[in-house]
Amino acid sequence: xxxxxxxxxxxTNAFTLLGVGGGxxxxxxxxGVGGGFLITPLLFFFGIPPAVAVATGANQxxxxxxxxxxxxxxxxxxxLKMGTVxxxxxxxxxxxxxxxxxxxxxxGQVDLFVQLAYVLFLGTVGTLMLQEAxxxxxxxxxxxxxxxKLHKHTWVHALPFKTKFRVSGLYISILPPLMIGIAxxxxxxxMGVGGGFxxxxxxxxxxxxxxxxxxxxxxxxxxxxxxxxTVAHAVTSHSVxxxxxxxxxxxxxxxxxxGTQIGLKLKAEQLRVxxxxxxxxxxxxxxxxxxxxxxxxYSIRIPGRH
Amino acid sequence: MRVLAFLFALLVALPLNANEIxxxxxxxxxxxxxxxxxxxxxxxxxxxxxxxxxxAQGTVHEQSPFDVVVVIEGPRETAVVWRKARRAGIWVxxxxxxxxxxxxxxxxxxxxxxxxxxxxxTDAEHRISAQQTIRVAAGDDSVEDxxxxxxxxxxxxxxxxxxxxxxRFVHVDRDILFRARxxxxxxxxxxxxxxxxxxxxxxxxxxxxxTAIFVRKDGLERWLHQLAYDRPFIYGFLALAIALVAGWGxxxxxxxxxxx
Numbered sequence: 001x002x003x004x005x006x007x008x009x010x011x012t013n014a015f016t017l018l019g020v021g022g023g024x025x026x027x028x029x030x031x032g033v034g035g036g037f038l039i040t041p042l043l044f045f046f047g048i049p050p051a052v053a054v055a056t057g058a059n060q061x062x063x064x065x066x067x068x069x070x071x072x073x074x075x076x077x078x079x080l081k082m083g084t085v086x087x088x089x090x091x092x093x094x095x096x097x098x099x100x101x102x103x104x105x106x107x108g109q110v111d112l113f114v115q116l117a118y119v120l121f122l123g124t125v126g127t128l129m130l131q132e133a134x135x136x137x138x139x140x141x142x143x144x145x146x147x148x149k150l151h152k153h154t155w156v157h158a159l160p161f162k163t164k165f166r167v168s169g170l171y172i173s174i175l176p177p178l179m180i181g182i183a184x185x186x187x188x189x190x191m192g193v194g195g196g197f198x199x200x201x202x203x204x205x206x207x208x209x210x211x212x213x214x215x216x217x218x219x220x221x222x223x224x225x226x227x228x229x230t231v232a233h234a235v236t237s238h239s240v241x242x243x244x245x246x247x248x249x250x251x252x253x254x255x256x257x258x259g260t261q262i263g264l265k266l267k268a269e270q271l272r273v274x275x276x277x278x279x280x281x282x283x284x285x286x287x288x289x290x291x292x293x294x295x296x297x298y299s300i301r302i303p304g305r306h
Numbered sequence: 307m308r309v310l311a312f313l314f315a316l317l318v319a320l321p322l323n324a325n326e327i328x329x330x331x332x333x334x335x336x337x338x339x340x341x342x343x344x345x346x347x348x349x350x351x352x353x354x355x356x357x358x359x360x361x362a363q364g365t366v367h368e369q370s371p372f373d374v375v376v377v378i379e380g381p382r383e384t385a386v387v388w389r390k391a392r393r394a395g396i397w398v399x400x401x402x403x404x405x406x407x408x409x410x411x412x413x414x415x416x417x418x419x420x421x422x423x424x425x426x427x428t429d430a431e432h433r434i435s436a437q438q439t440i441r442v443a444a445g446d447d448s449v450e451d452x453x454x455x456x457x458x459x460x461x462x463x464x465x466x467x468x469x470x471x472x473x474r475f476v477h478v479d480r481d482i483l484f485r486a487r488x489x490x491x492x493x494x495x496x497x498x499x500x501x502x503x504x505x506x507x508x509x510x511x512x513x514x515x516x517t518a519i520f521v522r523k524d525g526l527e528r529w530l531h532q533l534a535y536d537r538p539f540i541y542g543f544l545a546l547a548i549a550l551v552a553g554w555g556x557x558x559x560x561x562x563x564x565x566x
Contacts, residue, residue, distance in 0.1 A: 001341070002341065002342075002343045002492060003341060004338055004339070004341075004342050004492070004493075004527055006523065006526075006527045006528075006530040006531040006534070007530070007531070007534055009493065009495075010493055011342070011343070011492040011493050059545050059546070059549050060549070062546060062549040062550065062553065063549035063550070063552055063553030064553060065553070066549075066550050066553040066554045066557075067553060067554055067557035067558070070554070108386065108388060108399055108402060109398070109399060111399075112396075112398050112399065227546050230542060230545055230546055230549075231539070231542035231543065231545075231546065232542075233542075234534065234538050234539075234541050234542030234545060235538040235539060235542055238534050238535055238538055238541075240534070240541070240542065240545045242530060242541075242544065242545045242548055243527075243530065245545060245548065245549060246548060246552065249548075249549060249552045249553060249556075250552060250556065253552065253553060253556035253557055253560075254556070256557075257557075257560045290396040290397055290398075291395065291396060291397070292397075293392070293397060294390060294397055296462070297389055297390045297391070297397075297458075298387055298388065298389055298390070298455070298458035298459075298461075298462060299387070299388050299390070299399070299462070300385050300386070300387055300388075300459055300462055300463070301385070301386045301387075301388060301402075302383055302384070302385055302386075303384055303386060
């Protein structure tokens with residue numbers, strides 16, 4: 001069934017979109033990630049203009065985070081104060097990212113920029129995740145060798161503007177969470193992702209937040225930042241396609257239910273290795289597109305359209 | 307409308323003893339809706355022959371047969387053609403040429419191969435083949451040879467079936483009636499698609515006729531597109547509302563199903 005996407009201005013098969021949404025939904029359900037980092041590059045491969053893919057990707061993250069946010073708020077596993085600081089940073093970062101995005105699309109280089117951003121971040125994060133996952137997998141097969149220190153003093157604790165984050169049990173400067181928020185906001189605007197894959201490790205390792213509030217707090221930040229990014233992209237570049245988003249969301253929600261069931265049957269360590277490999281695979285695919293000589297060197301762009 | 311009326315007046319005013327072509331389309335309006343998968347347009351019409359020629363038929367001086375060329379041209383737009391090259395190991399867009407006015411769609415249907423039925427001069431004069439319709443924007447001298455870029459545009463558009471050469475797609479019946487079927491693709495740009503009919507003989511254009519097809523987005527598509535461009539704030543919040551309701555609603559539904 002071909003449908004015409006009013007903003008992307010292309011005709012696509014509705015079942016393909018449901019399939020993409022569903023496939024990413026399964027993976028995001030299995031691994032507990034938003035899936036934006038998979039959906040956006042997949043949309044490139046299906047011929048959706050990158051600007052539309054990024055903006056619509058942000059919209060899709062709103063949908064895939066809402067039920068998680070509500071569940072965490074009910075369970076009170078959200079540090080609202082920390083979340084608000086991260087959110088303020090996120091809004092600043094997203095605004096900056098939107099301006100950079102617009103400037104690059106006027107130069108005709110937005111595709112390259114988005115692709116490079118994907119290679120850089122997925123490559124770094126995938127490698128770090130794989131290292132960490134393999135190490136902990138190795139640890140589970142060997143007997144315990146001591147334990148991690150509960151509290152470490154790092155450079156983070158030497159910064160000014162300290163405040164108390166009661167729910168997380170932390171007394172730290174607001175600057176590190178603000179910086180993390182800004183970084184994630186930029187990623188949301190230029191990559192169409194929630195940024196959980198950067199924020200969660202940063203919250204654990206840099207801020208030393210307890211793991212039980214990390215996911216809820218990051219989701220709290222993600223949903224507001226991606227909501228803001230969606231509206232900002234809609235206003236500045238008219239690049240959010242609700243028709244496209246609708247089919248991705250429906251596929252995604254169904255897929256996530258299936259994925260959660262599969263995830264329950266696998267061990268956490270195996271899941272993390274798989275997720276790391278998946279991130280690296282997406283990175284390699286995007287990188288190859290940049291490195292291999294394309295069969296067609298020319299492309300057409302219509303100014304004012306995506 | 308005024309143009310049509312003018313053409314009609316012109317046709318009526320033409321002396322009777324000239325060869326004339328008149329045509330019509332199976333539809334003048336195409337609506338782009340959610341499930342638009344392309345549309346087939348039937349172009350048909352008749353050739354009115356010179357009275358003197360009809361009388362002379364069967365005598366020693368036999369005239370060569372007519373050929374008909376049907377051109378459907380989509381709305382013109384500015385197009386930028388980018389060229390990729392390897393820089394620091396990766397393939398990036400390095401330079402571009404701006405083409406001021408390029409048809410978004412272009413189909414040429416003919417009775418016989420175009421090169422055989424019209425001379426290059428006639429082609430240039432009437433701008434019949436796709437190459438003739440593209441011009442580089444004035445003042446764009448950023449690259450040495452812009453013709454490589456126009457050739458690339460033609461190649462890309464032909465590959466995506468936006469530009470079509472339909473040889474022997476026009477059928478002429480007894481030198482009087484003709485018809486052609488032209489397929490419009492699923493992805494069309496909104497606007498007026500001018501349709502030109504040329505009556506051709508011995509490499510020359512004897513007569514021409516113009517009409518148009520109006521393509522517009524319709525239904526939900528039109529509404530969404532207009533909302534996105536005219537009221538982007540409302541559109542952005544609509545996108546959010548859909549995401550929240552669909553995301554929350556679907557998972558609530560699943561929870562209900564699982565709990566029995």
